[in-house]
Amino acid sequence: MRIVEVLDQTHQKDFLDIARTIYKDDSNYACPLDAEIEGIFDPKENSFFKHGEAGRWILQNDEGKVIGRIAAFINTNKAFSFDQPTGGCGFFECVNDKKAAFLLFDTAKEWLTVRGMEAMDGPVNFGENDNHWGLLVDGFMPQGYGMPYHQKYYKVFFEEYGFKVFFEQYSYHLDLKKPFPERFWKIAEWVAKKPGFTFEHFSYAKSEKYIQDLIAIYNEAWKFHDNFSPIDPEDIRKMALDGKGVVEEEFIWFAYHEGNPIAFFVMMPDINQILIKMDGKFNFWSKLKFLYNLKKKAITRARISIMGVVPKYQRFGVESAIFWHMDKVMKRKPHYKEVELSWVGDFNPKMISIYESVGGVKMKTHYTYRLLFDPNKPFKRTPIIPLENRGSKAKEKKVVERGE
Structure with a gap:
C-alpha cells in the first residue's frame, strides 16, 4: 500500500471519487457536492487557513487502486487551548481493511506530530462544527445536509486504533404532524x-x-x-x-x-x-x-x-x-413534514431538554473522538456544564469533568 499526498487535480479527483466508491450500493448516502469539499481545502475559499493549515492524502493498494483517504488540520486559534496541543483529522473513508485504516491514521498523526501536536480529534472538519463533524455510530438512515454518513465498521477502526469518545452528538427528529x-x-x-x-x-x-x-x-x-x-x-x-x-x-x-x-x-x-x-x-x-x-x-x-x-x-x-x-x-x-434538530452534544443537557420538551425523538448519534499521542496521559471527556452554572464567566468555570 502507498500513501499519496493530494497535490494535483488527478489526486483531488481520486480523493473525491473514493467516497462514491465506498458508498456506491448504499441508498442512504447523499454525496456532498465536490465543489463544497474542494472549497474546504482551498485557502481562497476557507477562512480557517488564515489561522491554520491542512493536508490530505489518498491510499493506494499494491495495484494502484485508491482504497482510502484522510485529511489532517490544525486550527491554531484552538489547538493550544487544550491540556495538550490538539489537531484534527477528517474526511476519512476506507475499505474494510484495518491495516489500511491504521496507515491512514498514522499519516494524519505523523503530520500533526511534526507540527507540535500531541493529540488528534476526529473525524472533524477544517471549519465550524455544524458540518462534517463526528462519526455516525447509530441511526444509519439518510442524514441531514452537513451531517456525515459513514460505514458501520469505521467505529471499530477508530476505537481499536486508540481513539476514545470525547463527546457524543445527538440528532433529534420532530414529526410536524x-x-x-x-x-x-x-x-x-x-x-x-x-x-x-x-x-x-x-x-x-x-x-x-x-x-x-x-x-x-x-x-x-x-x-x-x-x-x-x-x-x-x-x-x-x-x-x-x-x-x-x-x-x-x-x-x-x-x-x-x-x-x-x-x-x-x-x-x-x-x-x-x-x-x-x-x-x-x-x-x-x-x-x-x-x-x-x-x-x-x-x-x-x-x-x-x-x-x-x-x-x-x-x-x-x-x-x-x-x-x-x-x-x-x-x-x-x-x-x-419533519424537522431534524441537530446536533446537540451530551455536554449540553439544557438543549437536550428543550429538544425533548417539543417532542423530539433521538434518531442519530455521532461520536467525536480524541486520540492522545501519549497514552499515559490522563484522558478527559468534554466537561458537562450544569444547568445551574450557566450565565457568568466565574460560573462557567465550574464544570463537571468526566474521565475516560
Whole structure:
C-alpha cells in the first residue's frame, strides 16, 4: 500500500471519487457536492487557513487502486487551548481493511506530530462544527445536509486504533404532524408576548443587519466556552450569499430584548433530499435538476443547525418562544413534514431538554473522538456544564469533568 499526498487535480479527483466508491450500493448516502469539499481545502475559499493549515492524502493498494483517504488540520486559534496541543483529522473513508485504516491514521498523526501536536480529534472538519463533524455510530438512515454518513465498521477502526469518545452528538427528529405538548405552548406563548421581547425573521433586504446581530449574539453566547474563537463576518456573508435561492427567510429567527439582539435560530431546508440524486455533481444539468426539484417542493425535511442565546437570557424561555413563532411558519408550509434538530452534544443537557420538551425523538448519534499521542496521559471527556452554572464567566468555570 502507498500513501499519496493530494497535490494535483488527478489526486483531488481520486480523493473525491473514493467516497462514491465506498458508498456506491448504499441508498442512504447523499454525496456532498465536490465543489463544497474542494472549497474546504482551498485557502481562497476557507477562512480557517488564515489561522491554520491542512493536508490530505489518498491510499493506494499494491495495484494502484485508491482504497482510502484522510485529511489532517490544525486550527491554531484552538489547538493550544487544550491540556495538550490538539489537531484534527477528517474526511476519512476506507475499505474494510484495518491495516489500511491504521496507515491512514498514522499519516494524519505523523503530520500533526511534526507540527507540535500531541493529540488528534476526529473525524472533524477544517471549519465550524455544524458540518462534517463526528462519526455516525447509530441511526444509519439518510442524514441531514452537513451531517456525515459513514460505514458501520469505521467505529471499530477508530476505537481499536486508540481513539476514545470525547463527546457524543445527538440528532433529534420532530414529526410536524404531531402537536407539541400543551404545557410547552403555554410557556412559549407567555414568553413570546412578554413586554420588552420582540421576534423577527431574517430577510435578505436587511441581511447585513442580521449578520451583525448574529455575530453579536454568537460572540456573547460562546465567549466563556472552552476554545472559543470569534466568528468571521466574511464566513457568514458567504454562507448567506451561497444560500440565496435555497434559504427560507422565515426559517431564521432573531430575538431581541428592548431592541438588543439576544438570541438567534437557524433552520435550513434539507437539500440532501435533492443532492442524494446528484452524486456530488453540480454541472448545468444537475443545476436544472436541483431547481426543478426545489420548485416542485421535493424537500420535505428541514434541519435546525444552530441556536444561540446570550447567557443572561438563557433561563427566560427564549428558545421556546422562537419555536412558537416557527410553528406558525410551518403551518403555512405544509409540504414540510419533519424537522431534524441537530446536533446537540451530551455536554449540553439544557438543549437536550428543550429538544425533548417539543417532542423530539433521538434518531442519530455521532461520536467525536480524541486520540492522545501519549497514552499515559490522563484522558478527559468534554466537561458537562450544569444547568445551574450557566450565565457568568466565574460560573462557567465550574464544570463537571468526566474521565475516560
